[in-house]
Each structure stands twice: as structure tokens, then as C-alpha cells.
Amino acid sequence: MSSLEAAEFLDAVDLALLDRLQQDASLSNLDLAAAVHVSPPTCLRRVKRLREAGLIQRQVALLDSDRLGRLLGHGLEAIVEVTLERQGAEQMEAFERRVVADDAVQQCYRVSPGPDFILLVRAADMPDYLALAQRLFTSDANVRNVKAFFSVKRGKFNPKVRLSRP
Incomplete structure (x- = not known):
């Protein structure tokens, strides 16, 4: 359908x-x-x-990252802006395929204007983030610029889709 x-x-x-x-x-x-x-x-x-019909994509459990962090170690959550050197469809798709396959990447958005991608990533600690940055950004010759913002507090998280009609 x-x-x-x-x-x-x-x-x-x-x-x-x-x-x-x-x-x-x-x-x-x-x-x-x-x-x-x-x-x-x-x-x-x-x-x-x-x-x-595909309107219910999947059902998942939303975990409390603050409570789990106290038990497992908080880790790092970062919002990462990525700008590519070349923005052709093939280069954009290749980068997107590579990052979405990585478990550390929780969300990936193509955006405009500004950077080409916004990623939400989780890492255990700074050495783990540096390994992620090397794996996803530094080793890719087409990545021109990366800017990471590390979350110190999440004020709201609500993945709910608004269902009212315009």
C-alpha cells in the first residue's frame, strides 16, 4: 500500500x-x-x-539513559555536524550508508542549509568518541568539516509524531 x-x-x-x-x-x-x-x-x-501500511514502523523500549548511566557509566552523547567536500548524490549516499551502519550513530539527518548531516552519537568515553571520529570522519577523504557538541543535560526527549491534520 x-x-x-x-x-x-x-x-x-x-x-x-x-x-x-x-x-x-x-x-x-x-x-x-x-x-x-x-x-x-x-x-x-x-x-x-x-x-x-508501514505507519507503525516498529515497537521499541525507550530506556532511561540517566538511570542506566548511573549503573553503567554515563558515556558521552554528542550532536555532530558534518560537511562534505563534494555533495553529489553518490557521495551523500555513500557517507550516509557508512554512518548509519555504525552502532554508535543513533540518528542521522541530511539537513539544509548549513552542514550536510547532523548525527546524534553515543560513545562510552572520550577515547571511544575519538575512535568513532577516526572511523567515521577522519578516514573519509570527502569529509571537509566536523563540529561536535557534547550534551551536558537533555531537557526534553519525545519521539512522538504529531498526528493532527493541518
């Missing part, structure tokens, strides 16, 4: 299901159905359709 076809079948119930699942994807089908005021079979069928 194309994204256009998927958008055409979205109604208030679908949007309520998507909204509720963004808040808590661990709800049972029974609890989810009750929360959006539909029968459990309707809920199950709708959620299955939303998954098949």
Missing part, C-alpha cells in the same frame, strides 16, 4: 490508536481497545492494517 493510499484510510479511530500506541505500545489489545473506545477485534484489525 502506498503512503497516499495509507493516508486516505486514516480516520479518527486510526489516529487515536496511533496516538495511544506512541504513549504506551505495551498496552494489551484489550486495554488499547478500551482506551480508544472500539471493540477488541476492531482494534486488532486496525492495528494490523496500520502495521501492514
